[in-house]
Amino acid sequence: MNLGPHADFIVAAYAVTLFVVAALAGWVVLDYSAQCRTLGDLEARGVTRRSQRKG
Amino acid sequence: MPIIDFANPTRFLTIANRALPWLIAVTVIVFAIGLFYVMNAPDDYQQGATVKIMFLHVPAAWLGMLGWGLMSVAALGTLVWRHPLADVAGKAAAPIGAAFTFICLVTGSLWGRPTWGTYWVWDARLTSMLVLLLLYFGVLALYWTAEEPSRGARAAAILSLVGAVNLPIIKFSVDWWNTLHQPASVFRMGGSTIDPALLTPLLIMALAFTLLFATLHLAVMRNEILRRRVRSMRLMQAQELAEAT
Numbered sequence: 001m002n003l004g005p006h007a008d009f010i011v012a013a014y015a016v017t018l019f020v021v022a023a024l025a026g027w028v029v030l031d032y033s034a035q036c037r038t039l040g041d042l043e044a045r046g047v048t049r050r051s052q053r054k055g
Numbered sequence: 056m057p058i059i060d061f062a063n064p065t066r067f068l069t070i071a072n073r074a075l076p077w078l079i080a081v082t083v084i085v086f087a088i089g090l091f092y093v094m095n096a097p098d099d100y101q102q103g104a105t106v107k108i109m110f111l112h113v114p115a116a117w118l119g120m121l122g123w124g125l126m127s128v129a130a131l132g133t134l135v136w137r138h139p140l141a142d143v144a145g146k147a148a149a150p151i152g153a154a155f156t157f158i159c160l161v162t163g164s165l166w167g168r169p170t171w172g173t174y175w176v177w178d179a180r181l182t183s184m185l186v187l188l189l190l191y192f193g194v195l196a197l198y199w200t201a202e203e204p205s206r207g208a209r210a211a212a213i214l215s216l217v218g219a220v221n222l223p224i225i226k227f228s229v230d231w232w233n234t235l236h237q238p239a240s241v242f243r244m245g246g247s248t249i250d251p252a253l254l255t256p257l258l259i260m261a262l263a264f265t266l267l268f269a270t271l272h273l274a275v276m277r278n279e280i281l282r283r284r285v286r287s288m289r290l291m292q293a294q295e296l297a298e299a300t
Contacts, residue, residue, distance in 0.1 A: 021154075
């Protein structure tokens with residue numbers, strides 16, 4: 001595939017897009033594991049939500 | 056199952072957990088097909104290979120605007136019906152919409168230099184798109200800095216509705232003002248002006264990016280529901296400690 005005389009601009013555009021999407025996906029994955037870990041810690045300490053309480 | 060059941064956060068989490076793996080798989084497959092078409096797309100007769108930037112720039116622009124449209128609809132849910140999932144949906148769309156708007160501006164700038172001879176001009180289309188990015192930053196700042204989440208949500212919802220005025224300005228800026236940016240060439244009266252050899256990969260990439268947006272939005276909404284549960288449990292814990300002492 002020949003990208004011609006402006007290959008740098010094309011490659012830079014795809015690289016920036018890949019970087020932003022990867023950063024967004026990475027943040028989502030890390031945030032999910034952090035929330036799950038914190039929820040697990042709280043439940044292990046016996047903390048429950050109001051809706052989970054009986055009686 | 057009635058549609059209202061989807062609005063229950065616990066039910067939503069179950070659905071999101073089931074749907075996300077499938078959405079990720081479909082997104083990857085459509086991206087693979089789209090990139091295959093992009094690699095085999097012919098050069099434009101005027102722009103040469105730089106037309107390949109269009110396959111990123113145009114979907115990113117559409118999704119930057121779609122994100123704000125979604126936030127505006129969610130804002131109605133927050134302000135009128137005060138539904139917690141509406142606020143979750145609006146808050147989750149903000150960083151994703153901002154990211155796509157940023158991609159649109161950067162790729163547009165990188166496309167502009169070889170085709171127009173400049174990275175940036177203060178024409179109506181480019182400026183209104185930059186305003187959209189600044190509006191996204193404003194909404195994110197309201198969400199992230201509000202001490203009381205519900206007050207931040209109301210303020211962000213109001214800004215989302217006010218900022219929706221910018222969407223038709225972006226869309227019609229190329230018709231209302233004399234701009235360096237080209238007029239609409241895909242969705243226009245009389246049909247698209249783009250050759251099918253370039254339109255097909257553009258539409259496939261637009262579908263791939265839309266699926267990516269949906270996947271990320273669902274995942275960020277799931278994270279936000281979990282974050283609110285953590286906050287609620289910490290408040291309960293603090294209340295119990297205060298009562299015990």
